[in-house]
Amino acid sequence: MTLTHPQQDFAGLSMLDHHGEWHEDATLARYADTSQDFLRTAYRHMVRTRAFDDEATSLQRQGELALWPPCKGQEGIQVGSALATPMSDLVVPSYREHGVADVRGLDLAKLIGVFRGVEHGGWDSAERNFHLYTFVIAAHLPHAVGRAMALQQDHRRGLNAEQRAVVTYFGDGATSQGDANEALVFAASAKAPVVFICQNNGWAISVPTSVQSAVPIVQRPAGFGIEALRIDGNDPVASYAATKLALEHVQSGRGPFFIEAVTYRMGAHTTSDDPTRYRTDAEEQYWAERCPIKRTAAALRNQGVGEDFFADVAADAEDLRSRIRTYTRELSAGDVLDMFDHVYASEHLQVAADRAAWEAGTC
Numbered sequence: 001m002t003l004t005h006p007q008q009d010f011a012g013l014s015m016l017d018h019h020g021e022w023h024e025d026a027t028l029a030r031y032a033d034t035s036q037d038f039l040r041t042a043y044r045h046m047v048r049t050r051a052f053d054d055e056a057t058s059l060q061r062q063g064e065l066a067l068w069p070p071c072k073g074q075e076g077i078q079v080g081s082a083l084a085t086p087m088s089d090l091v092v093p094s095y096r097e098h099g100v101a102d103v104r105g106l107d108l109a110k111l112i113g114v115f116r117g118v119e120h121g122g123w124d125s126a127e128r129n130f131h132l133y134t135f136v137i138a139a140h141l142p143h144a145v146g147r148a149m150a151l152q153q154d155h156r157r158g159l160n161a162e163q164r165a166v167v168t169y170f171g172d173g174a175t176s177q178g179d180a181n182e183a184l185v186f187a188a189s190a191k192a193p194v195v196f197i198c199q200n201n202g203w204a205i206s207v208p209t210s211v212q213s214a215v216p217i218v219q220r221p222a223g224f225g226i227e228a229l230r231i232d233g234n235d236p237v238a239s240y241a242a243t244k245l246a247l248e249h250v251q252s253g254r255g256p257f258f259i260e261a262v263t264y265r266m267g268a269h270t271t272s273d274d275p276t277r278y279r280t281d282a283e284e285q286y287w288a289e290r291c292p293i294k295r296t297a298a299a300l301r302n303q304g305v306g307e308d309f310f311a312d313v314a315a316d317a318e319d320l321r322s323r324i325r326t327y328t329r330e331l332s333a334g335d336v337l338d339m340f341d342h343v344y345a346s347e348h349l350q351v352a353a354d355r356a357a358w359e360a361g362t363c
Helices: 036-061 075-084 098-103 108-116 140-156 172-176 178-190 217-224 236-251 281-288 292-302 307-330 336-340 349-360
Strands: 090-092 166-171 194-200 227-232 257-262
Touching: 036 075, 036 098, 036 108, 036 236, 036 292, 036 307, 075 098, 075 194, 075 236, 075 257, 075 292, 090 140, 098 108, 108 307, 140 166, 140 178, 140 194, 166 172, 172 178, 172 194, 172 217, 178 194, 178 217, 194 217, 194 236, 217 227, 217 257, 227 236, 236 257, 292 307, 336 349
Parallel strands: 090 166, 166 194, 194 257, 227 257
Antiparallel strands: none
């Protein structure tokens, strides 16, 4: 089975196009869930994610958050892949995987604290097997590989049998970082059970993918000995199927797997960015027509799903927006001493000394 494609403009394997029409794909069909229940679930998560993301963006514009990284337009790959990933597996996100967080069952309000500047993280990463956000580009990828290598050791000793893989997310810009390439080297050498999901949203801030990489990103993992697949990341069905395929691959001991999900960042890189300085209206309109939420809604309507369902989802999303708005405005910093509590898993001499100095007023 050939899992890569040589053309730079190849959009990626898809099963649900932007008109909401189905297309059979031999590579993905065996792994796909094309049921109406799946589409309903994916649609609800994507709409919730979009509402949360829009509200957080608005709150930042109002001065309630220091910064916000929008994920608008990338809900298809995030929700589709997250629905395919067992809760027992560890997810290592970058910093805009809000849709993955929602599927994992994390209270989205917990994402707010770090962007308001009142918390260092905001949640227990072990509770939902969803790691804290990492803001240094690609710095989390060696961590994800290290956890996958540790998982191999656990299994050899008969431990942690329920966790079988690590899934990590990053953007196309991260592939230009040394950390990403080092992670691929170690993952390939160790045959680590890690799935790399590259959300190629077209832009590394203001630098287009075509400038970042001389060849399609999907071709690059082959240089490390890693199998790769390019998909339409705005198709939640293809995203689900590709992740199932990748998990089967890594769980069978065949080493890591790399998914390039072709998607589009419809908003700014972060709220400190102005995409109108480097993108055209025509480009944005082209991708707006390929919105993952619109295509899923079209598919559901084609199947006869009534407006009551869409009204219920919209009400759920509006309730979420309202709750996040109230929560954010009421969120204040906790006790300063809290910052010393979760630096290391066990007591550390330097942290203990820093705490004592703070309490004594000598620092």
